[in-house]
Amino acid sequence: MNENANKKLERQAVRNERLRKVVIYFLLTLWAILVLFPFYWMLLTSVKGYGAYNSEYVPRFFTLSPTLENYVTAFTAVSLGRYFFNTFVFTVLTTLLMMVVVVLSAFAFARLDFKGKDIVFSLFLSLMMIPNELVIITNYVTITNLDLRNTFMGLILPSVTSVFYIYLLKENFEQIPEELYKAAKVDGTSDFRYLWKVMLPISRPTIVTITILKVIECWNSYVWPRLITDDSNYFLVSNGIQEIRENGFGRENVPAMMAAVVVISVPLVVLFLIFRHKIMAGVARGGTKG
Template sequence: MPLLLNRNARKSGEDRLVSSKARAKRRAQQAFWHGIGFGFAALWIIPILWVARTAFMPKEAGISSTWSWAWTFDNLVRVWHAAPFGQFLWNTVIVCGGVLAVQLVTLTLAAYAFARVRFAGRDLVFLLFLLQIMIPPDILIFSNYQVLSEFGLLNTKVGIMLPYFASAFGVFLLRQAFKQLPYELEEAALVEGASRLRILSRIYVPLSRPIYVSFAIVSVSFHWNDFLWPLIVTNSVDNRLLTVGLAMFAKSTESGAQWTDVSAATLIVSAPLMIGFLLFQRKVIGSFMHSGIKG
């Protein structure tokens, strides 16, 4: 009996040793991957912190090689009045909101048609429609410019928005979400006499809300940061967006190396998106977690 007890004690000790080694190995792996994650996060956040710090530094400290704790709001005030950033901001909000509003309507109707409406050649039409995802928007700049010129929409907000009123990516994303919903819900609504539009607005749209939020984030971020197309289409202050206005402002201050002014202007352009993400980060992350694409 004592021999058996000693053997069991040794075995339990060996099991505890193996278990502790396994836990230490898992902790080391977690620390390694966390370190890599923090490294990438630092690469992303260091430029933002540098811009934010420089935007609040006095002009003399911005071009000095020594560290300074001085800070001021004069850069933001001076930059805001040096260029019509208020008009640029308003134009950007109109363009992003207008594009998103039209996209939500077009992609909802198209996604429902491709997901639930049976018609000849539906799959072929859908594959042809998805070709838009494979074509970079910059390739179509010349043809889109010619179309807008013929319609007289150059240097207008509608001209900036028009090529983006339809989104193949959004249609694909929402079609996959509609196909995951049980068809019995639609059959029950049809038995009750509901029309397709009523079914779409009362069943499909509410149940796919995370998909809409995810697409809205992608759409607003893309059009807020878009530069090339608004630069080509617009040539007046009344219709320029924030990115174009920032480029014009930075070009006008190149000769003086005004780092503080350029950083303040950059902060004005990027701050709304960053503040929006910080305020709604839980909803943003949750929407992407619930918007997985399935066949």
């Protein structure tokens, strides 16, 4: 009797486990559909002809006659190529400058000893409590007074530091045994050489993560570029899309508008798919101490 009861319990446990997995995968599938459907609809609309799209009284979830004409229109009707170039320059320069500031700041807080370091770092972290709207106002006044509106310098300067990234990298640096630093100092190694040869290679996952997140942040930047530039020669892709929607063909030619959005979205999607494992590893490493 006991053996039969145990077998029944085992079979019941197996059925419960299978049922649990079915429910979990069903919910995950449903969530994936909800998340990915807007991207599918954007891509689908971008390959529909202008006439076919306008003739649909009831939206169709497929098309039998896809076309790339909308992508040609997106690049020829507006200066989408210029927007791409501006965004590329802005993203590369901002990310490079920010990584220099973040790496040196995190190293100073993690390894150097100076008077009032803890107080300075606490005050530094308190900056995260300040609403972004207040920061934007002060940055706007500063950049305007420096006569840097409608310049790449005005776009880049307010974005070359990040309290959160400094904190994340500092926590990562502190996981490296301090004995390595002391041994390097005994051998006469300079701080910069130790940082370059030891700390940066060990912290590569976190550094890659910060770099990718900053690239995504710069690529999606909208409020600050919209505020500090009113010259289309300095528009980024996000501002360019808004300009297309308001003053270009966006309101009339929705398929071409969606084509422009697809072109702008693809680089970030590809970047995330390539480095998704490094992003997850870097965040997990940076958030775990000890």
